[in-house]
Amino acid sequence: MTHTQDTSLDSRGTARVESGRKSGLRPRKPLVRYGSWWWAIPGLLAVLSVHYVATSIGGAYAFTDFKGIGSFNWIGFDNFVKIVGDKKVFGSIGNTIFLAISFLIITNVVGLIFALALNRGIKSRYILRTLLFLPVVLSPLAVSYIFRFIFQVDGPFNSVLGAIGLESWQRPWLADPTWAIFTILAVMVWQNIGMAMIIYLAGLATVPIEIEEAAAIDGASAWQRFRHITFPLIQPAVAISTTLALTTGLRVFDQVQGMTRGGPFGATDTLSTVIYRETFANSHFGYGAALSLIFTVIVIAAAALQLFITRDRNAAAARKK
Amino acid sequence: MFRYTKGTLVKEILMWIVAVIMLLPFYLLINTALKTSADAIGTPAFQPATNPTFNSFVEIFQSGGSGNIFVGLFNSIVITGGAVIGLIIFGGATAYVLTRRLSRLSTTLYYLVLVGIVVPAQLGLVPLYIGARAIGLLGSPVGMAVIYTAMLMPLAVFLYGGFVRALPTEYEEAATIDGASPFRTYWQVVFPLLAPATGTISIMTGIIVWNDFFTPLIFLNGSTAATLPVVVYSYVGSLVTNWNNIFAVLIVALIPITVLYLIMQKRFIQGFSGGLKS
Numbered sequence: 364m365t366h367t368q369d370t371s372l373d374s375r376g377t378a379r380v381e382s383g384r385k386s387g388l389r390p391r392k393p394l395v396r397y398g399s400w401w402w403a404i405p406g407l408l409a410v411l412s413v414h415y416v417a418t419s420i421g422g423a424y425a426f427t428d429f430k431g432i433g434s435f436n437w438i439g440f441d442n443f444v445k446i447v448g449d450k451k452v453f454g455s456i457g458n459t460i461f462l463a464i465s466f467l468i469i470t471n472v473v474g475l476i477f478a479l480a481l482n483r484g485i486k487s488r489y490i491l492r493t494l495l496f497l498p499v500v501l502s503p504l505a506v507s508y509i510f511r512f513i514f515q516v517d518g519p520f521n522s523v524l525g526a527i528g529l530e531s532w533q534r535p536w537l538a539d540p541t542w543a544i545f546t547i548l549a550v551m552v553w554q555n556i557g558m559a560m561i562i563y564l565a566g567l568a569t570v571p572i573e574i575e576e577a578a579a580i581d582g583a584s585a586w587q588r589f590r591h592i593t594f595p596l597i598q599p600a601v602a603i604s605t606t607l608a609l610t611t612g613l614r615v616f617d618q619v620q621g622m623t624r625g626g627p628f629g630a631t632d633t634l635s636t637v638i639y640r641e642t643f644a645n646s647h648f649g650y651g652a653a654l655s656l657i658f659t660v661i662v663i664a665a666a667a668l669q670l671f672i673t674r675d676r677n678a679a680a681a682r683k684k
Numbered sequence: 685m686f687r688y689t690k691g692t693l694v695k696e697i698l699m700w701i702v703a704v705i706m707l708l709p710f711y712l713l714i715n716t717a718l719k720t721s722a723d724a725i726g727t728p729a730f731q732p733a734t735n736p737t738f739n740s741f742v743e744i745f746q747s748g749g750s751g752n753i754f755v756g757l758f759n760s761i762v763i764t765g766g767a768v769i770g771l772i773i774f775g776g777a778t779a780y781v782l783t784r785r786l787s788r789l790s791t792t793l794y795y796l797v798l799v800g801i802v803v804p805a806q807l808g809l810v811p812l813y814i815g816a817r818a819i820g821l822l823g824s825p826v827g828m829a830v831i832y833t834a835m836l837m838p839l840a841v842f843l844y845g846g847f848v849r850a851l852p853t854e855y856e857e858a859a860t861i862d863g864a865s866p867f868r869t870y871w872q873v874v875f876p877l878l879a880p881a882t883g884t885i886s887i888m889t890g891i892i893v894w895n896d897f898f899t900p901l902i903f904l905n906g907s908t909a910a911t912l913p914v915v916v917y918s919y920v921g922s923l924v925t926n927w928n929n930i931f932a933v934l935i936v937a938l939i940p941i942t943v944l945y946l947i948m949q950k951r952f953i954q955g956f957s958g959g960l961k962s
Contacts (some may be wrong), residue, residue, distance in 0.1 A: 406779075487696065508916075512712070512729075522728060606802075610802055655806040666802040
């Protein structure tokens with residue numbers, strides 16, 4: 364019975380790789396066949412076509428004067444030369460990086476604090492988790508409409524400021540060239556704290572309570588327990604949450620488009636909104652593709668740097684030994 | 685050891701204050717939607733609606749044309765449901781095969797799939813649009829579901845993959861010894877064990893697809909397959925500052941996804957912790 368099964372493994376090619384590598388030795392046959400390799404084909408084809416082929420073709424457009432329809436010419440680096448001379452683009456890159464980094468730091472610090480507070484102890488922690496996660500469920504577009512209402516000149520936020528005696532702080536938040544970007548940042552943070560909180564809660568759930576108790580008995584303070592026990596143990600959660608926040612922050616589009624459309628005077632333009640305008644509103648496909656290519660390089664470089672910084676040092680050290 | 689102390693009580697009260705402040709926008713959203721058009725502009729936003737009315741909901745459902753909420757709702761449900769099912773079936777199978785087989789090829793392929801998580805969609809959007817138009821996926825909800833399945837595949841493979849890696853192989857060994865085929869082993873033994881990951885993936889990708897604005901804005905603008913965010917966007921543009929009607933549309937758009945979240949939330953956190961152990 365088992366024998367026939369093993370031969371069938373061989374004929375299906377599962378064990379062939381193994382036996383080929385160790386030719387001469389008795390081939391080691393896996394006990395179980397973990398699915399068939401062709402199960403992965405639909406998924407792999409999907410990823411290949413969308414994330415590799417389409418992206419590569421898009422990258423090729425960056426070197427053309429494609430207008431969306433008709434023929435196009437290869438124009439080398441002309442699009443990139445034009446980008447270097449475009450002040451608007453530089454402003455938008457600055458805005459994107461400012462938003463992404465501040466968003467990453469604030470969302471993760473506050474999300475981690477919420478997760479620590481709601482990890483255990485508090486009796487109503489489950490309902491609080493559900494409530495604090497609710498903003499994540501809203502669409503960023505819906506959120507930007509709600510906050511456009513809240514931050515109107517005669518809107519609720521200014522009336523609250525007036526009610527607590529801060530009239531001098533009242534301003535047209537989304538039309539103010541200095542403050543509009545901070546307003547967008549606040550809205551992004553408000554919406555995404557819940558996501559960071561959930562990821563950190565999942566990480567905290569993997570920290571055994573016994574270790575913390577042992578440290579507490581040995582006289583470690585709450586901060587020491589966090590710094591030397593909890594934080595190192597939730598490294599994977601930190602890596603996931605910060606990477607997610609970084610890519611979300613760099614890609615921000617809906618909130619800007621919904622609240623300010625990049626205005627006033629480009630003060631809140633991000634790379635995504637500029638790309639959208641150039642590619643789809645102005646039909647400068649080639650130029651938009653060149654911007655997208657720069658954008659893609661920035662995002663991938665940032666994610667790689669991010670993963671390098673937050674990599675699991677313990678695991679890396681263990682591997683070296 | 686960690687007992688409920690006075691400090692915990694203070695923490696509990698503090699967190700409730702934070703939660704109430706964070707949820708104030710929801711109060712404004714619902715409160716304003718229940719006001720009449722005149723009250724929505726004329727009365728302070730925090731003042732409760734004196735005569736709560738569902739007029740704005742009736743109004744938005746009666747308006748036709750591009751502001752047709754029902755069509756958007758239907759399209760969004762088909763597209764989100766289709767994409768989530770596709771991701772569960774194909775993402776699960778792909779992640780299972782790539783992470784259980786320990787050959788160099790499958791490991792390399794797994795990491796190449798994961799790269800897709802960080803690659804922004806913008807660059808491939810125009811070629812994707814042209815390609816989708818060529819094979820007839822454009823303008824239909826089903827085609828859109830296929831496109832989303834492909835776009836979010838790396839995320840699904842990542843979450844399933846982390847979970848499969850943490851799963852002991854004994855289950856499959858036992859099933860094989862009992863004579864189950866690989867397909868039956870996966871479908872009846874492994875897949876049910878992946879339920880927490882399935883919950884996480886349903887919620888995460890469901891939220892992403894349901895709320896996505898950028899992709900349908902480009903792929904579906906003006907077509908009959910427009911999703912809710914696109915309908916909302918064009919609808920709001922025509923309303924200027926009829927905040928009660930705008931907020932009624934937003935509430936209609938957020939109800940289905942909130943229900944999905946409340947149903948699946950228990951599995952949600954578990955699924956993440958499985959992925960984190962890898």
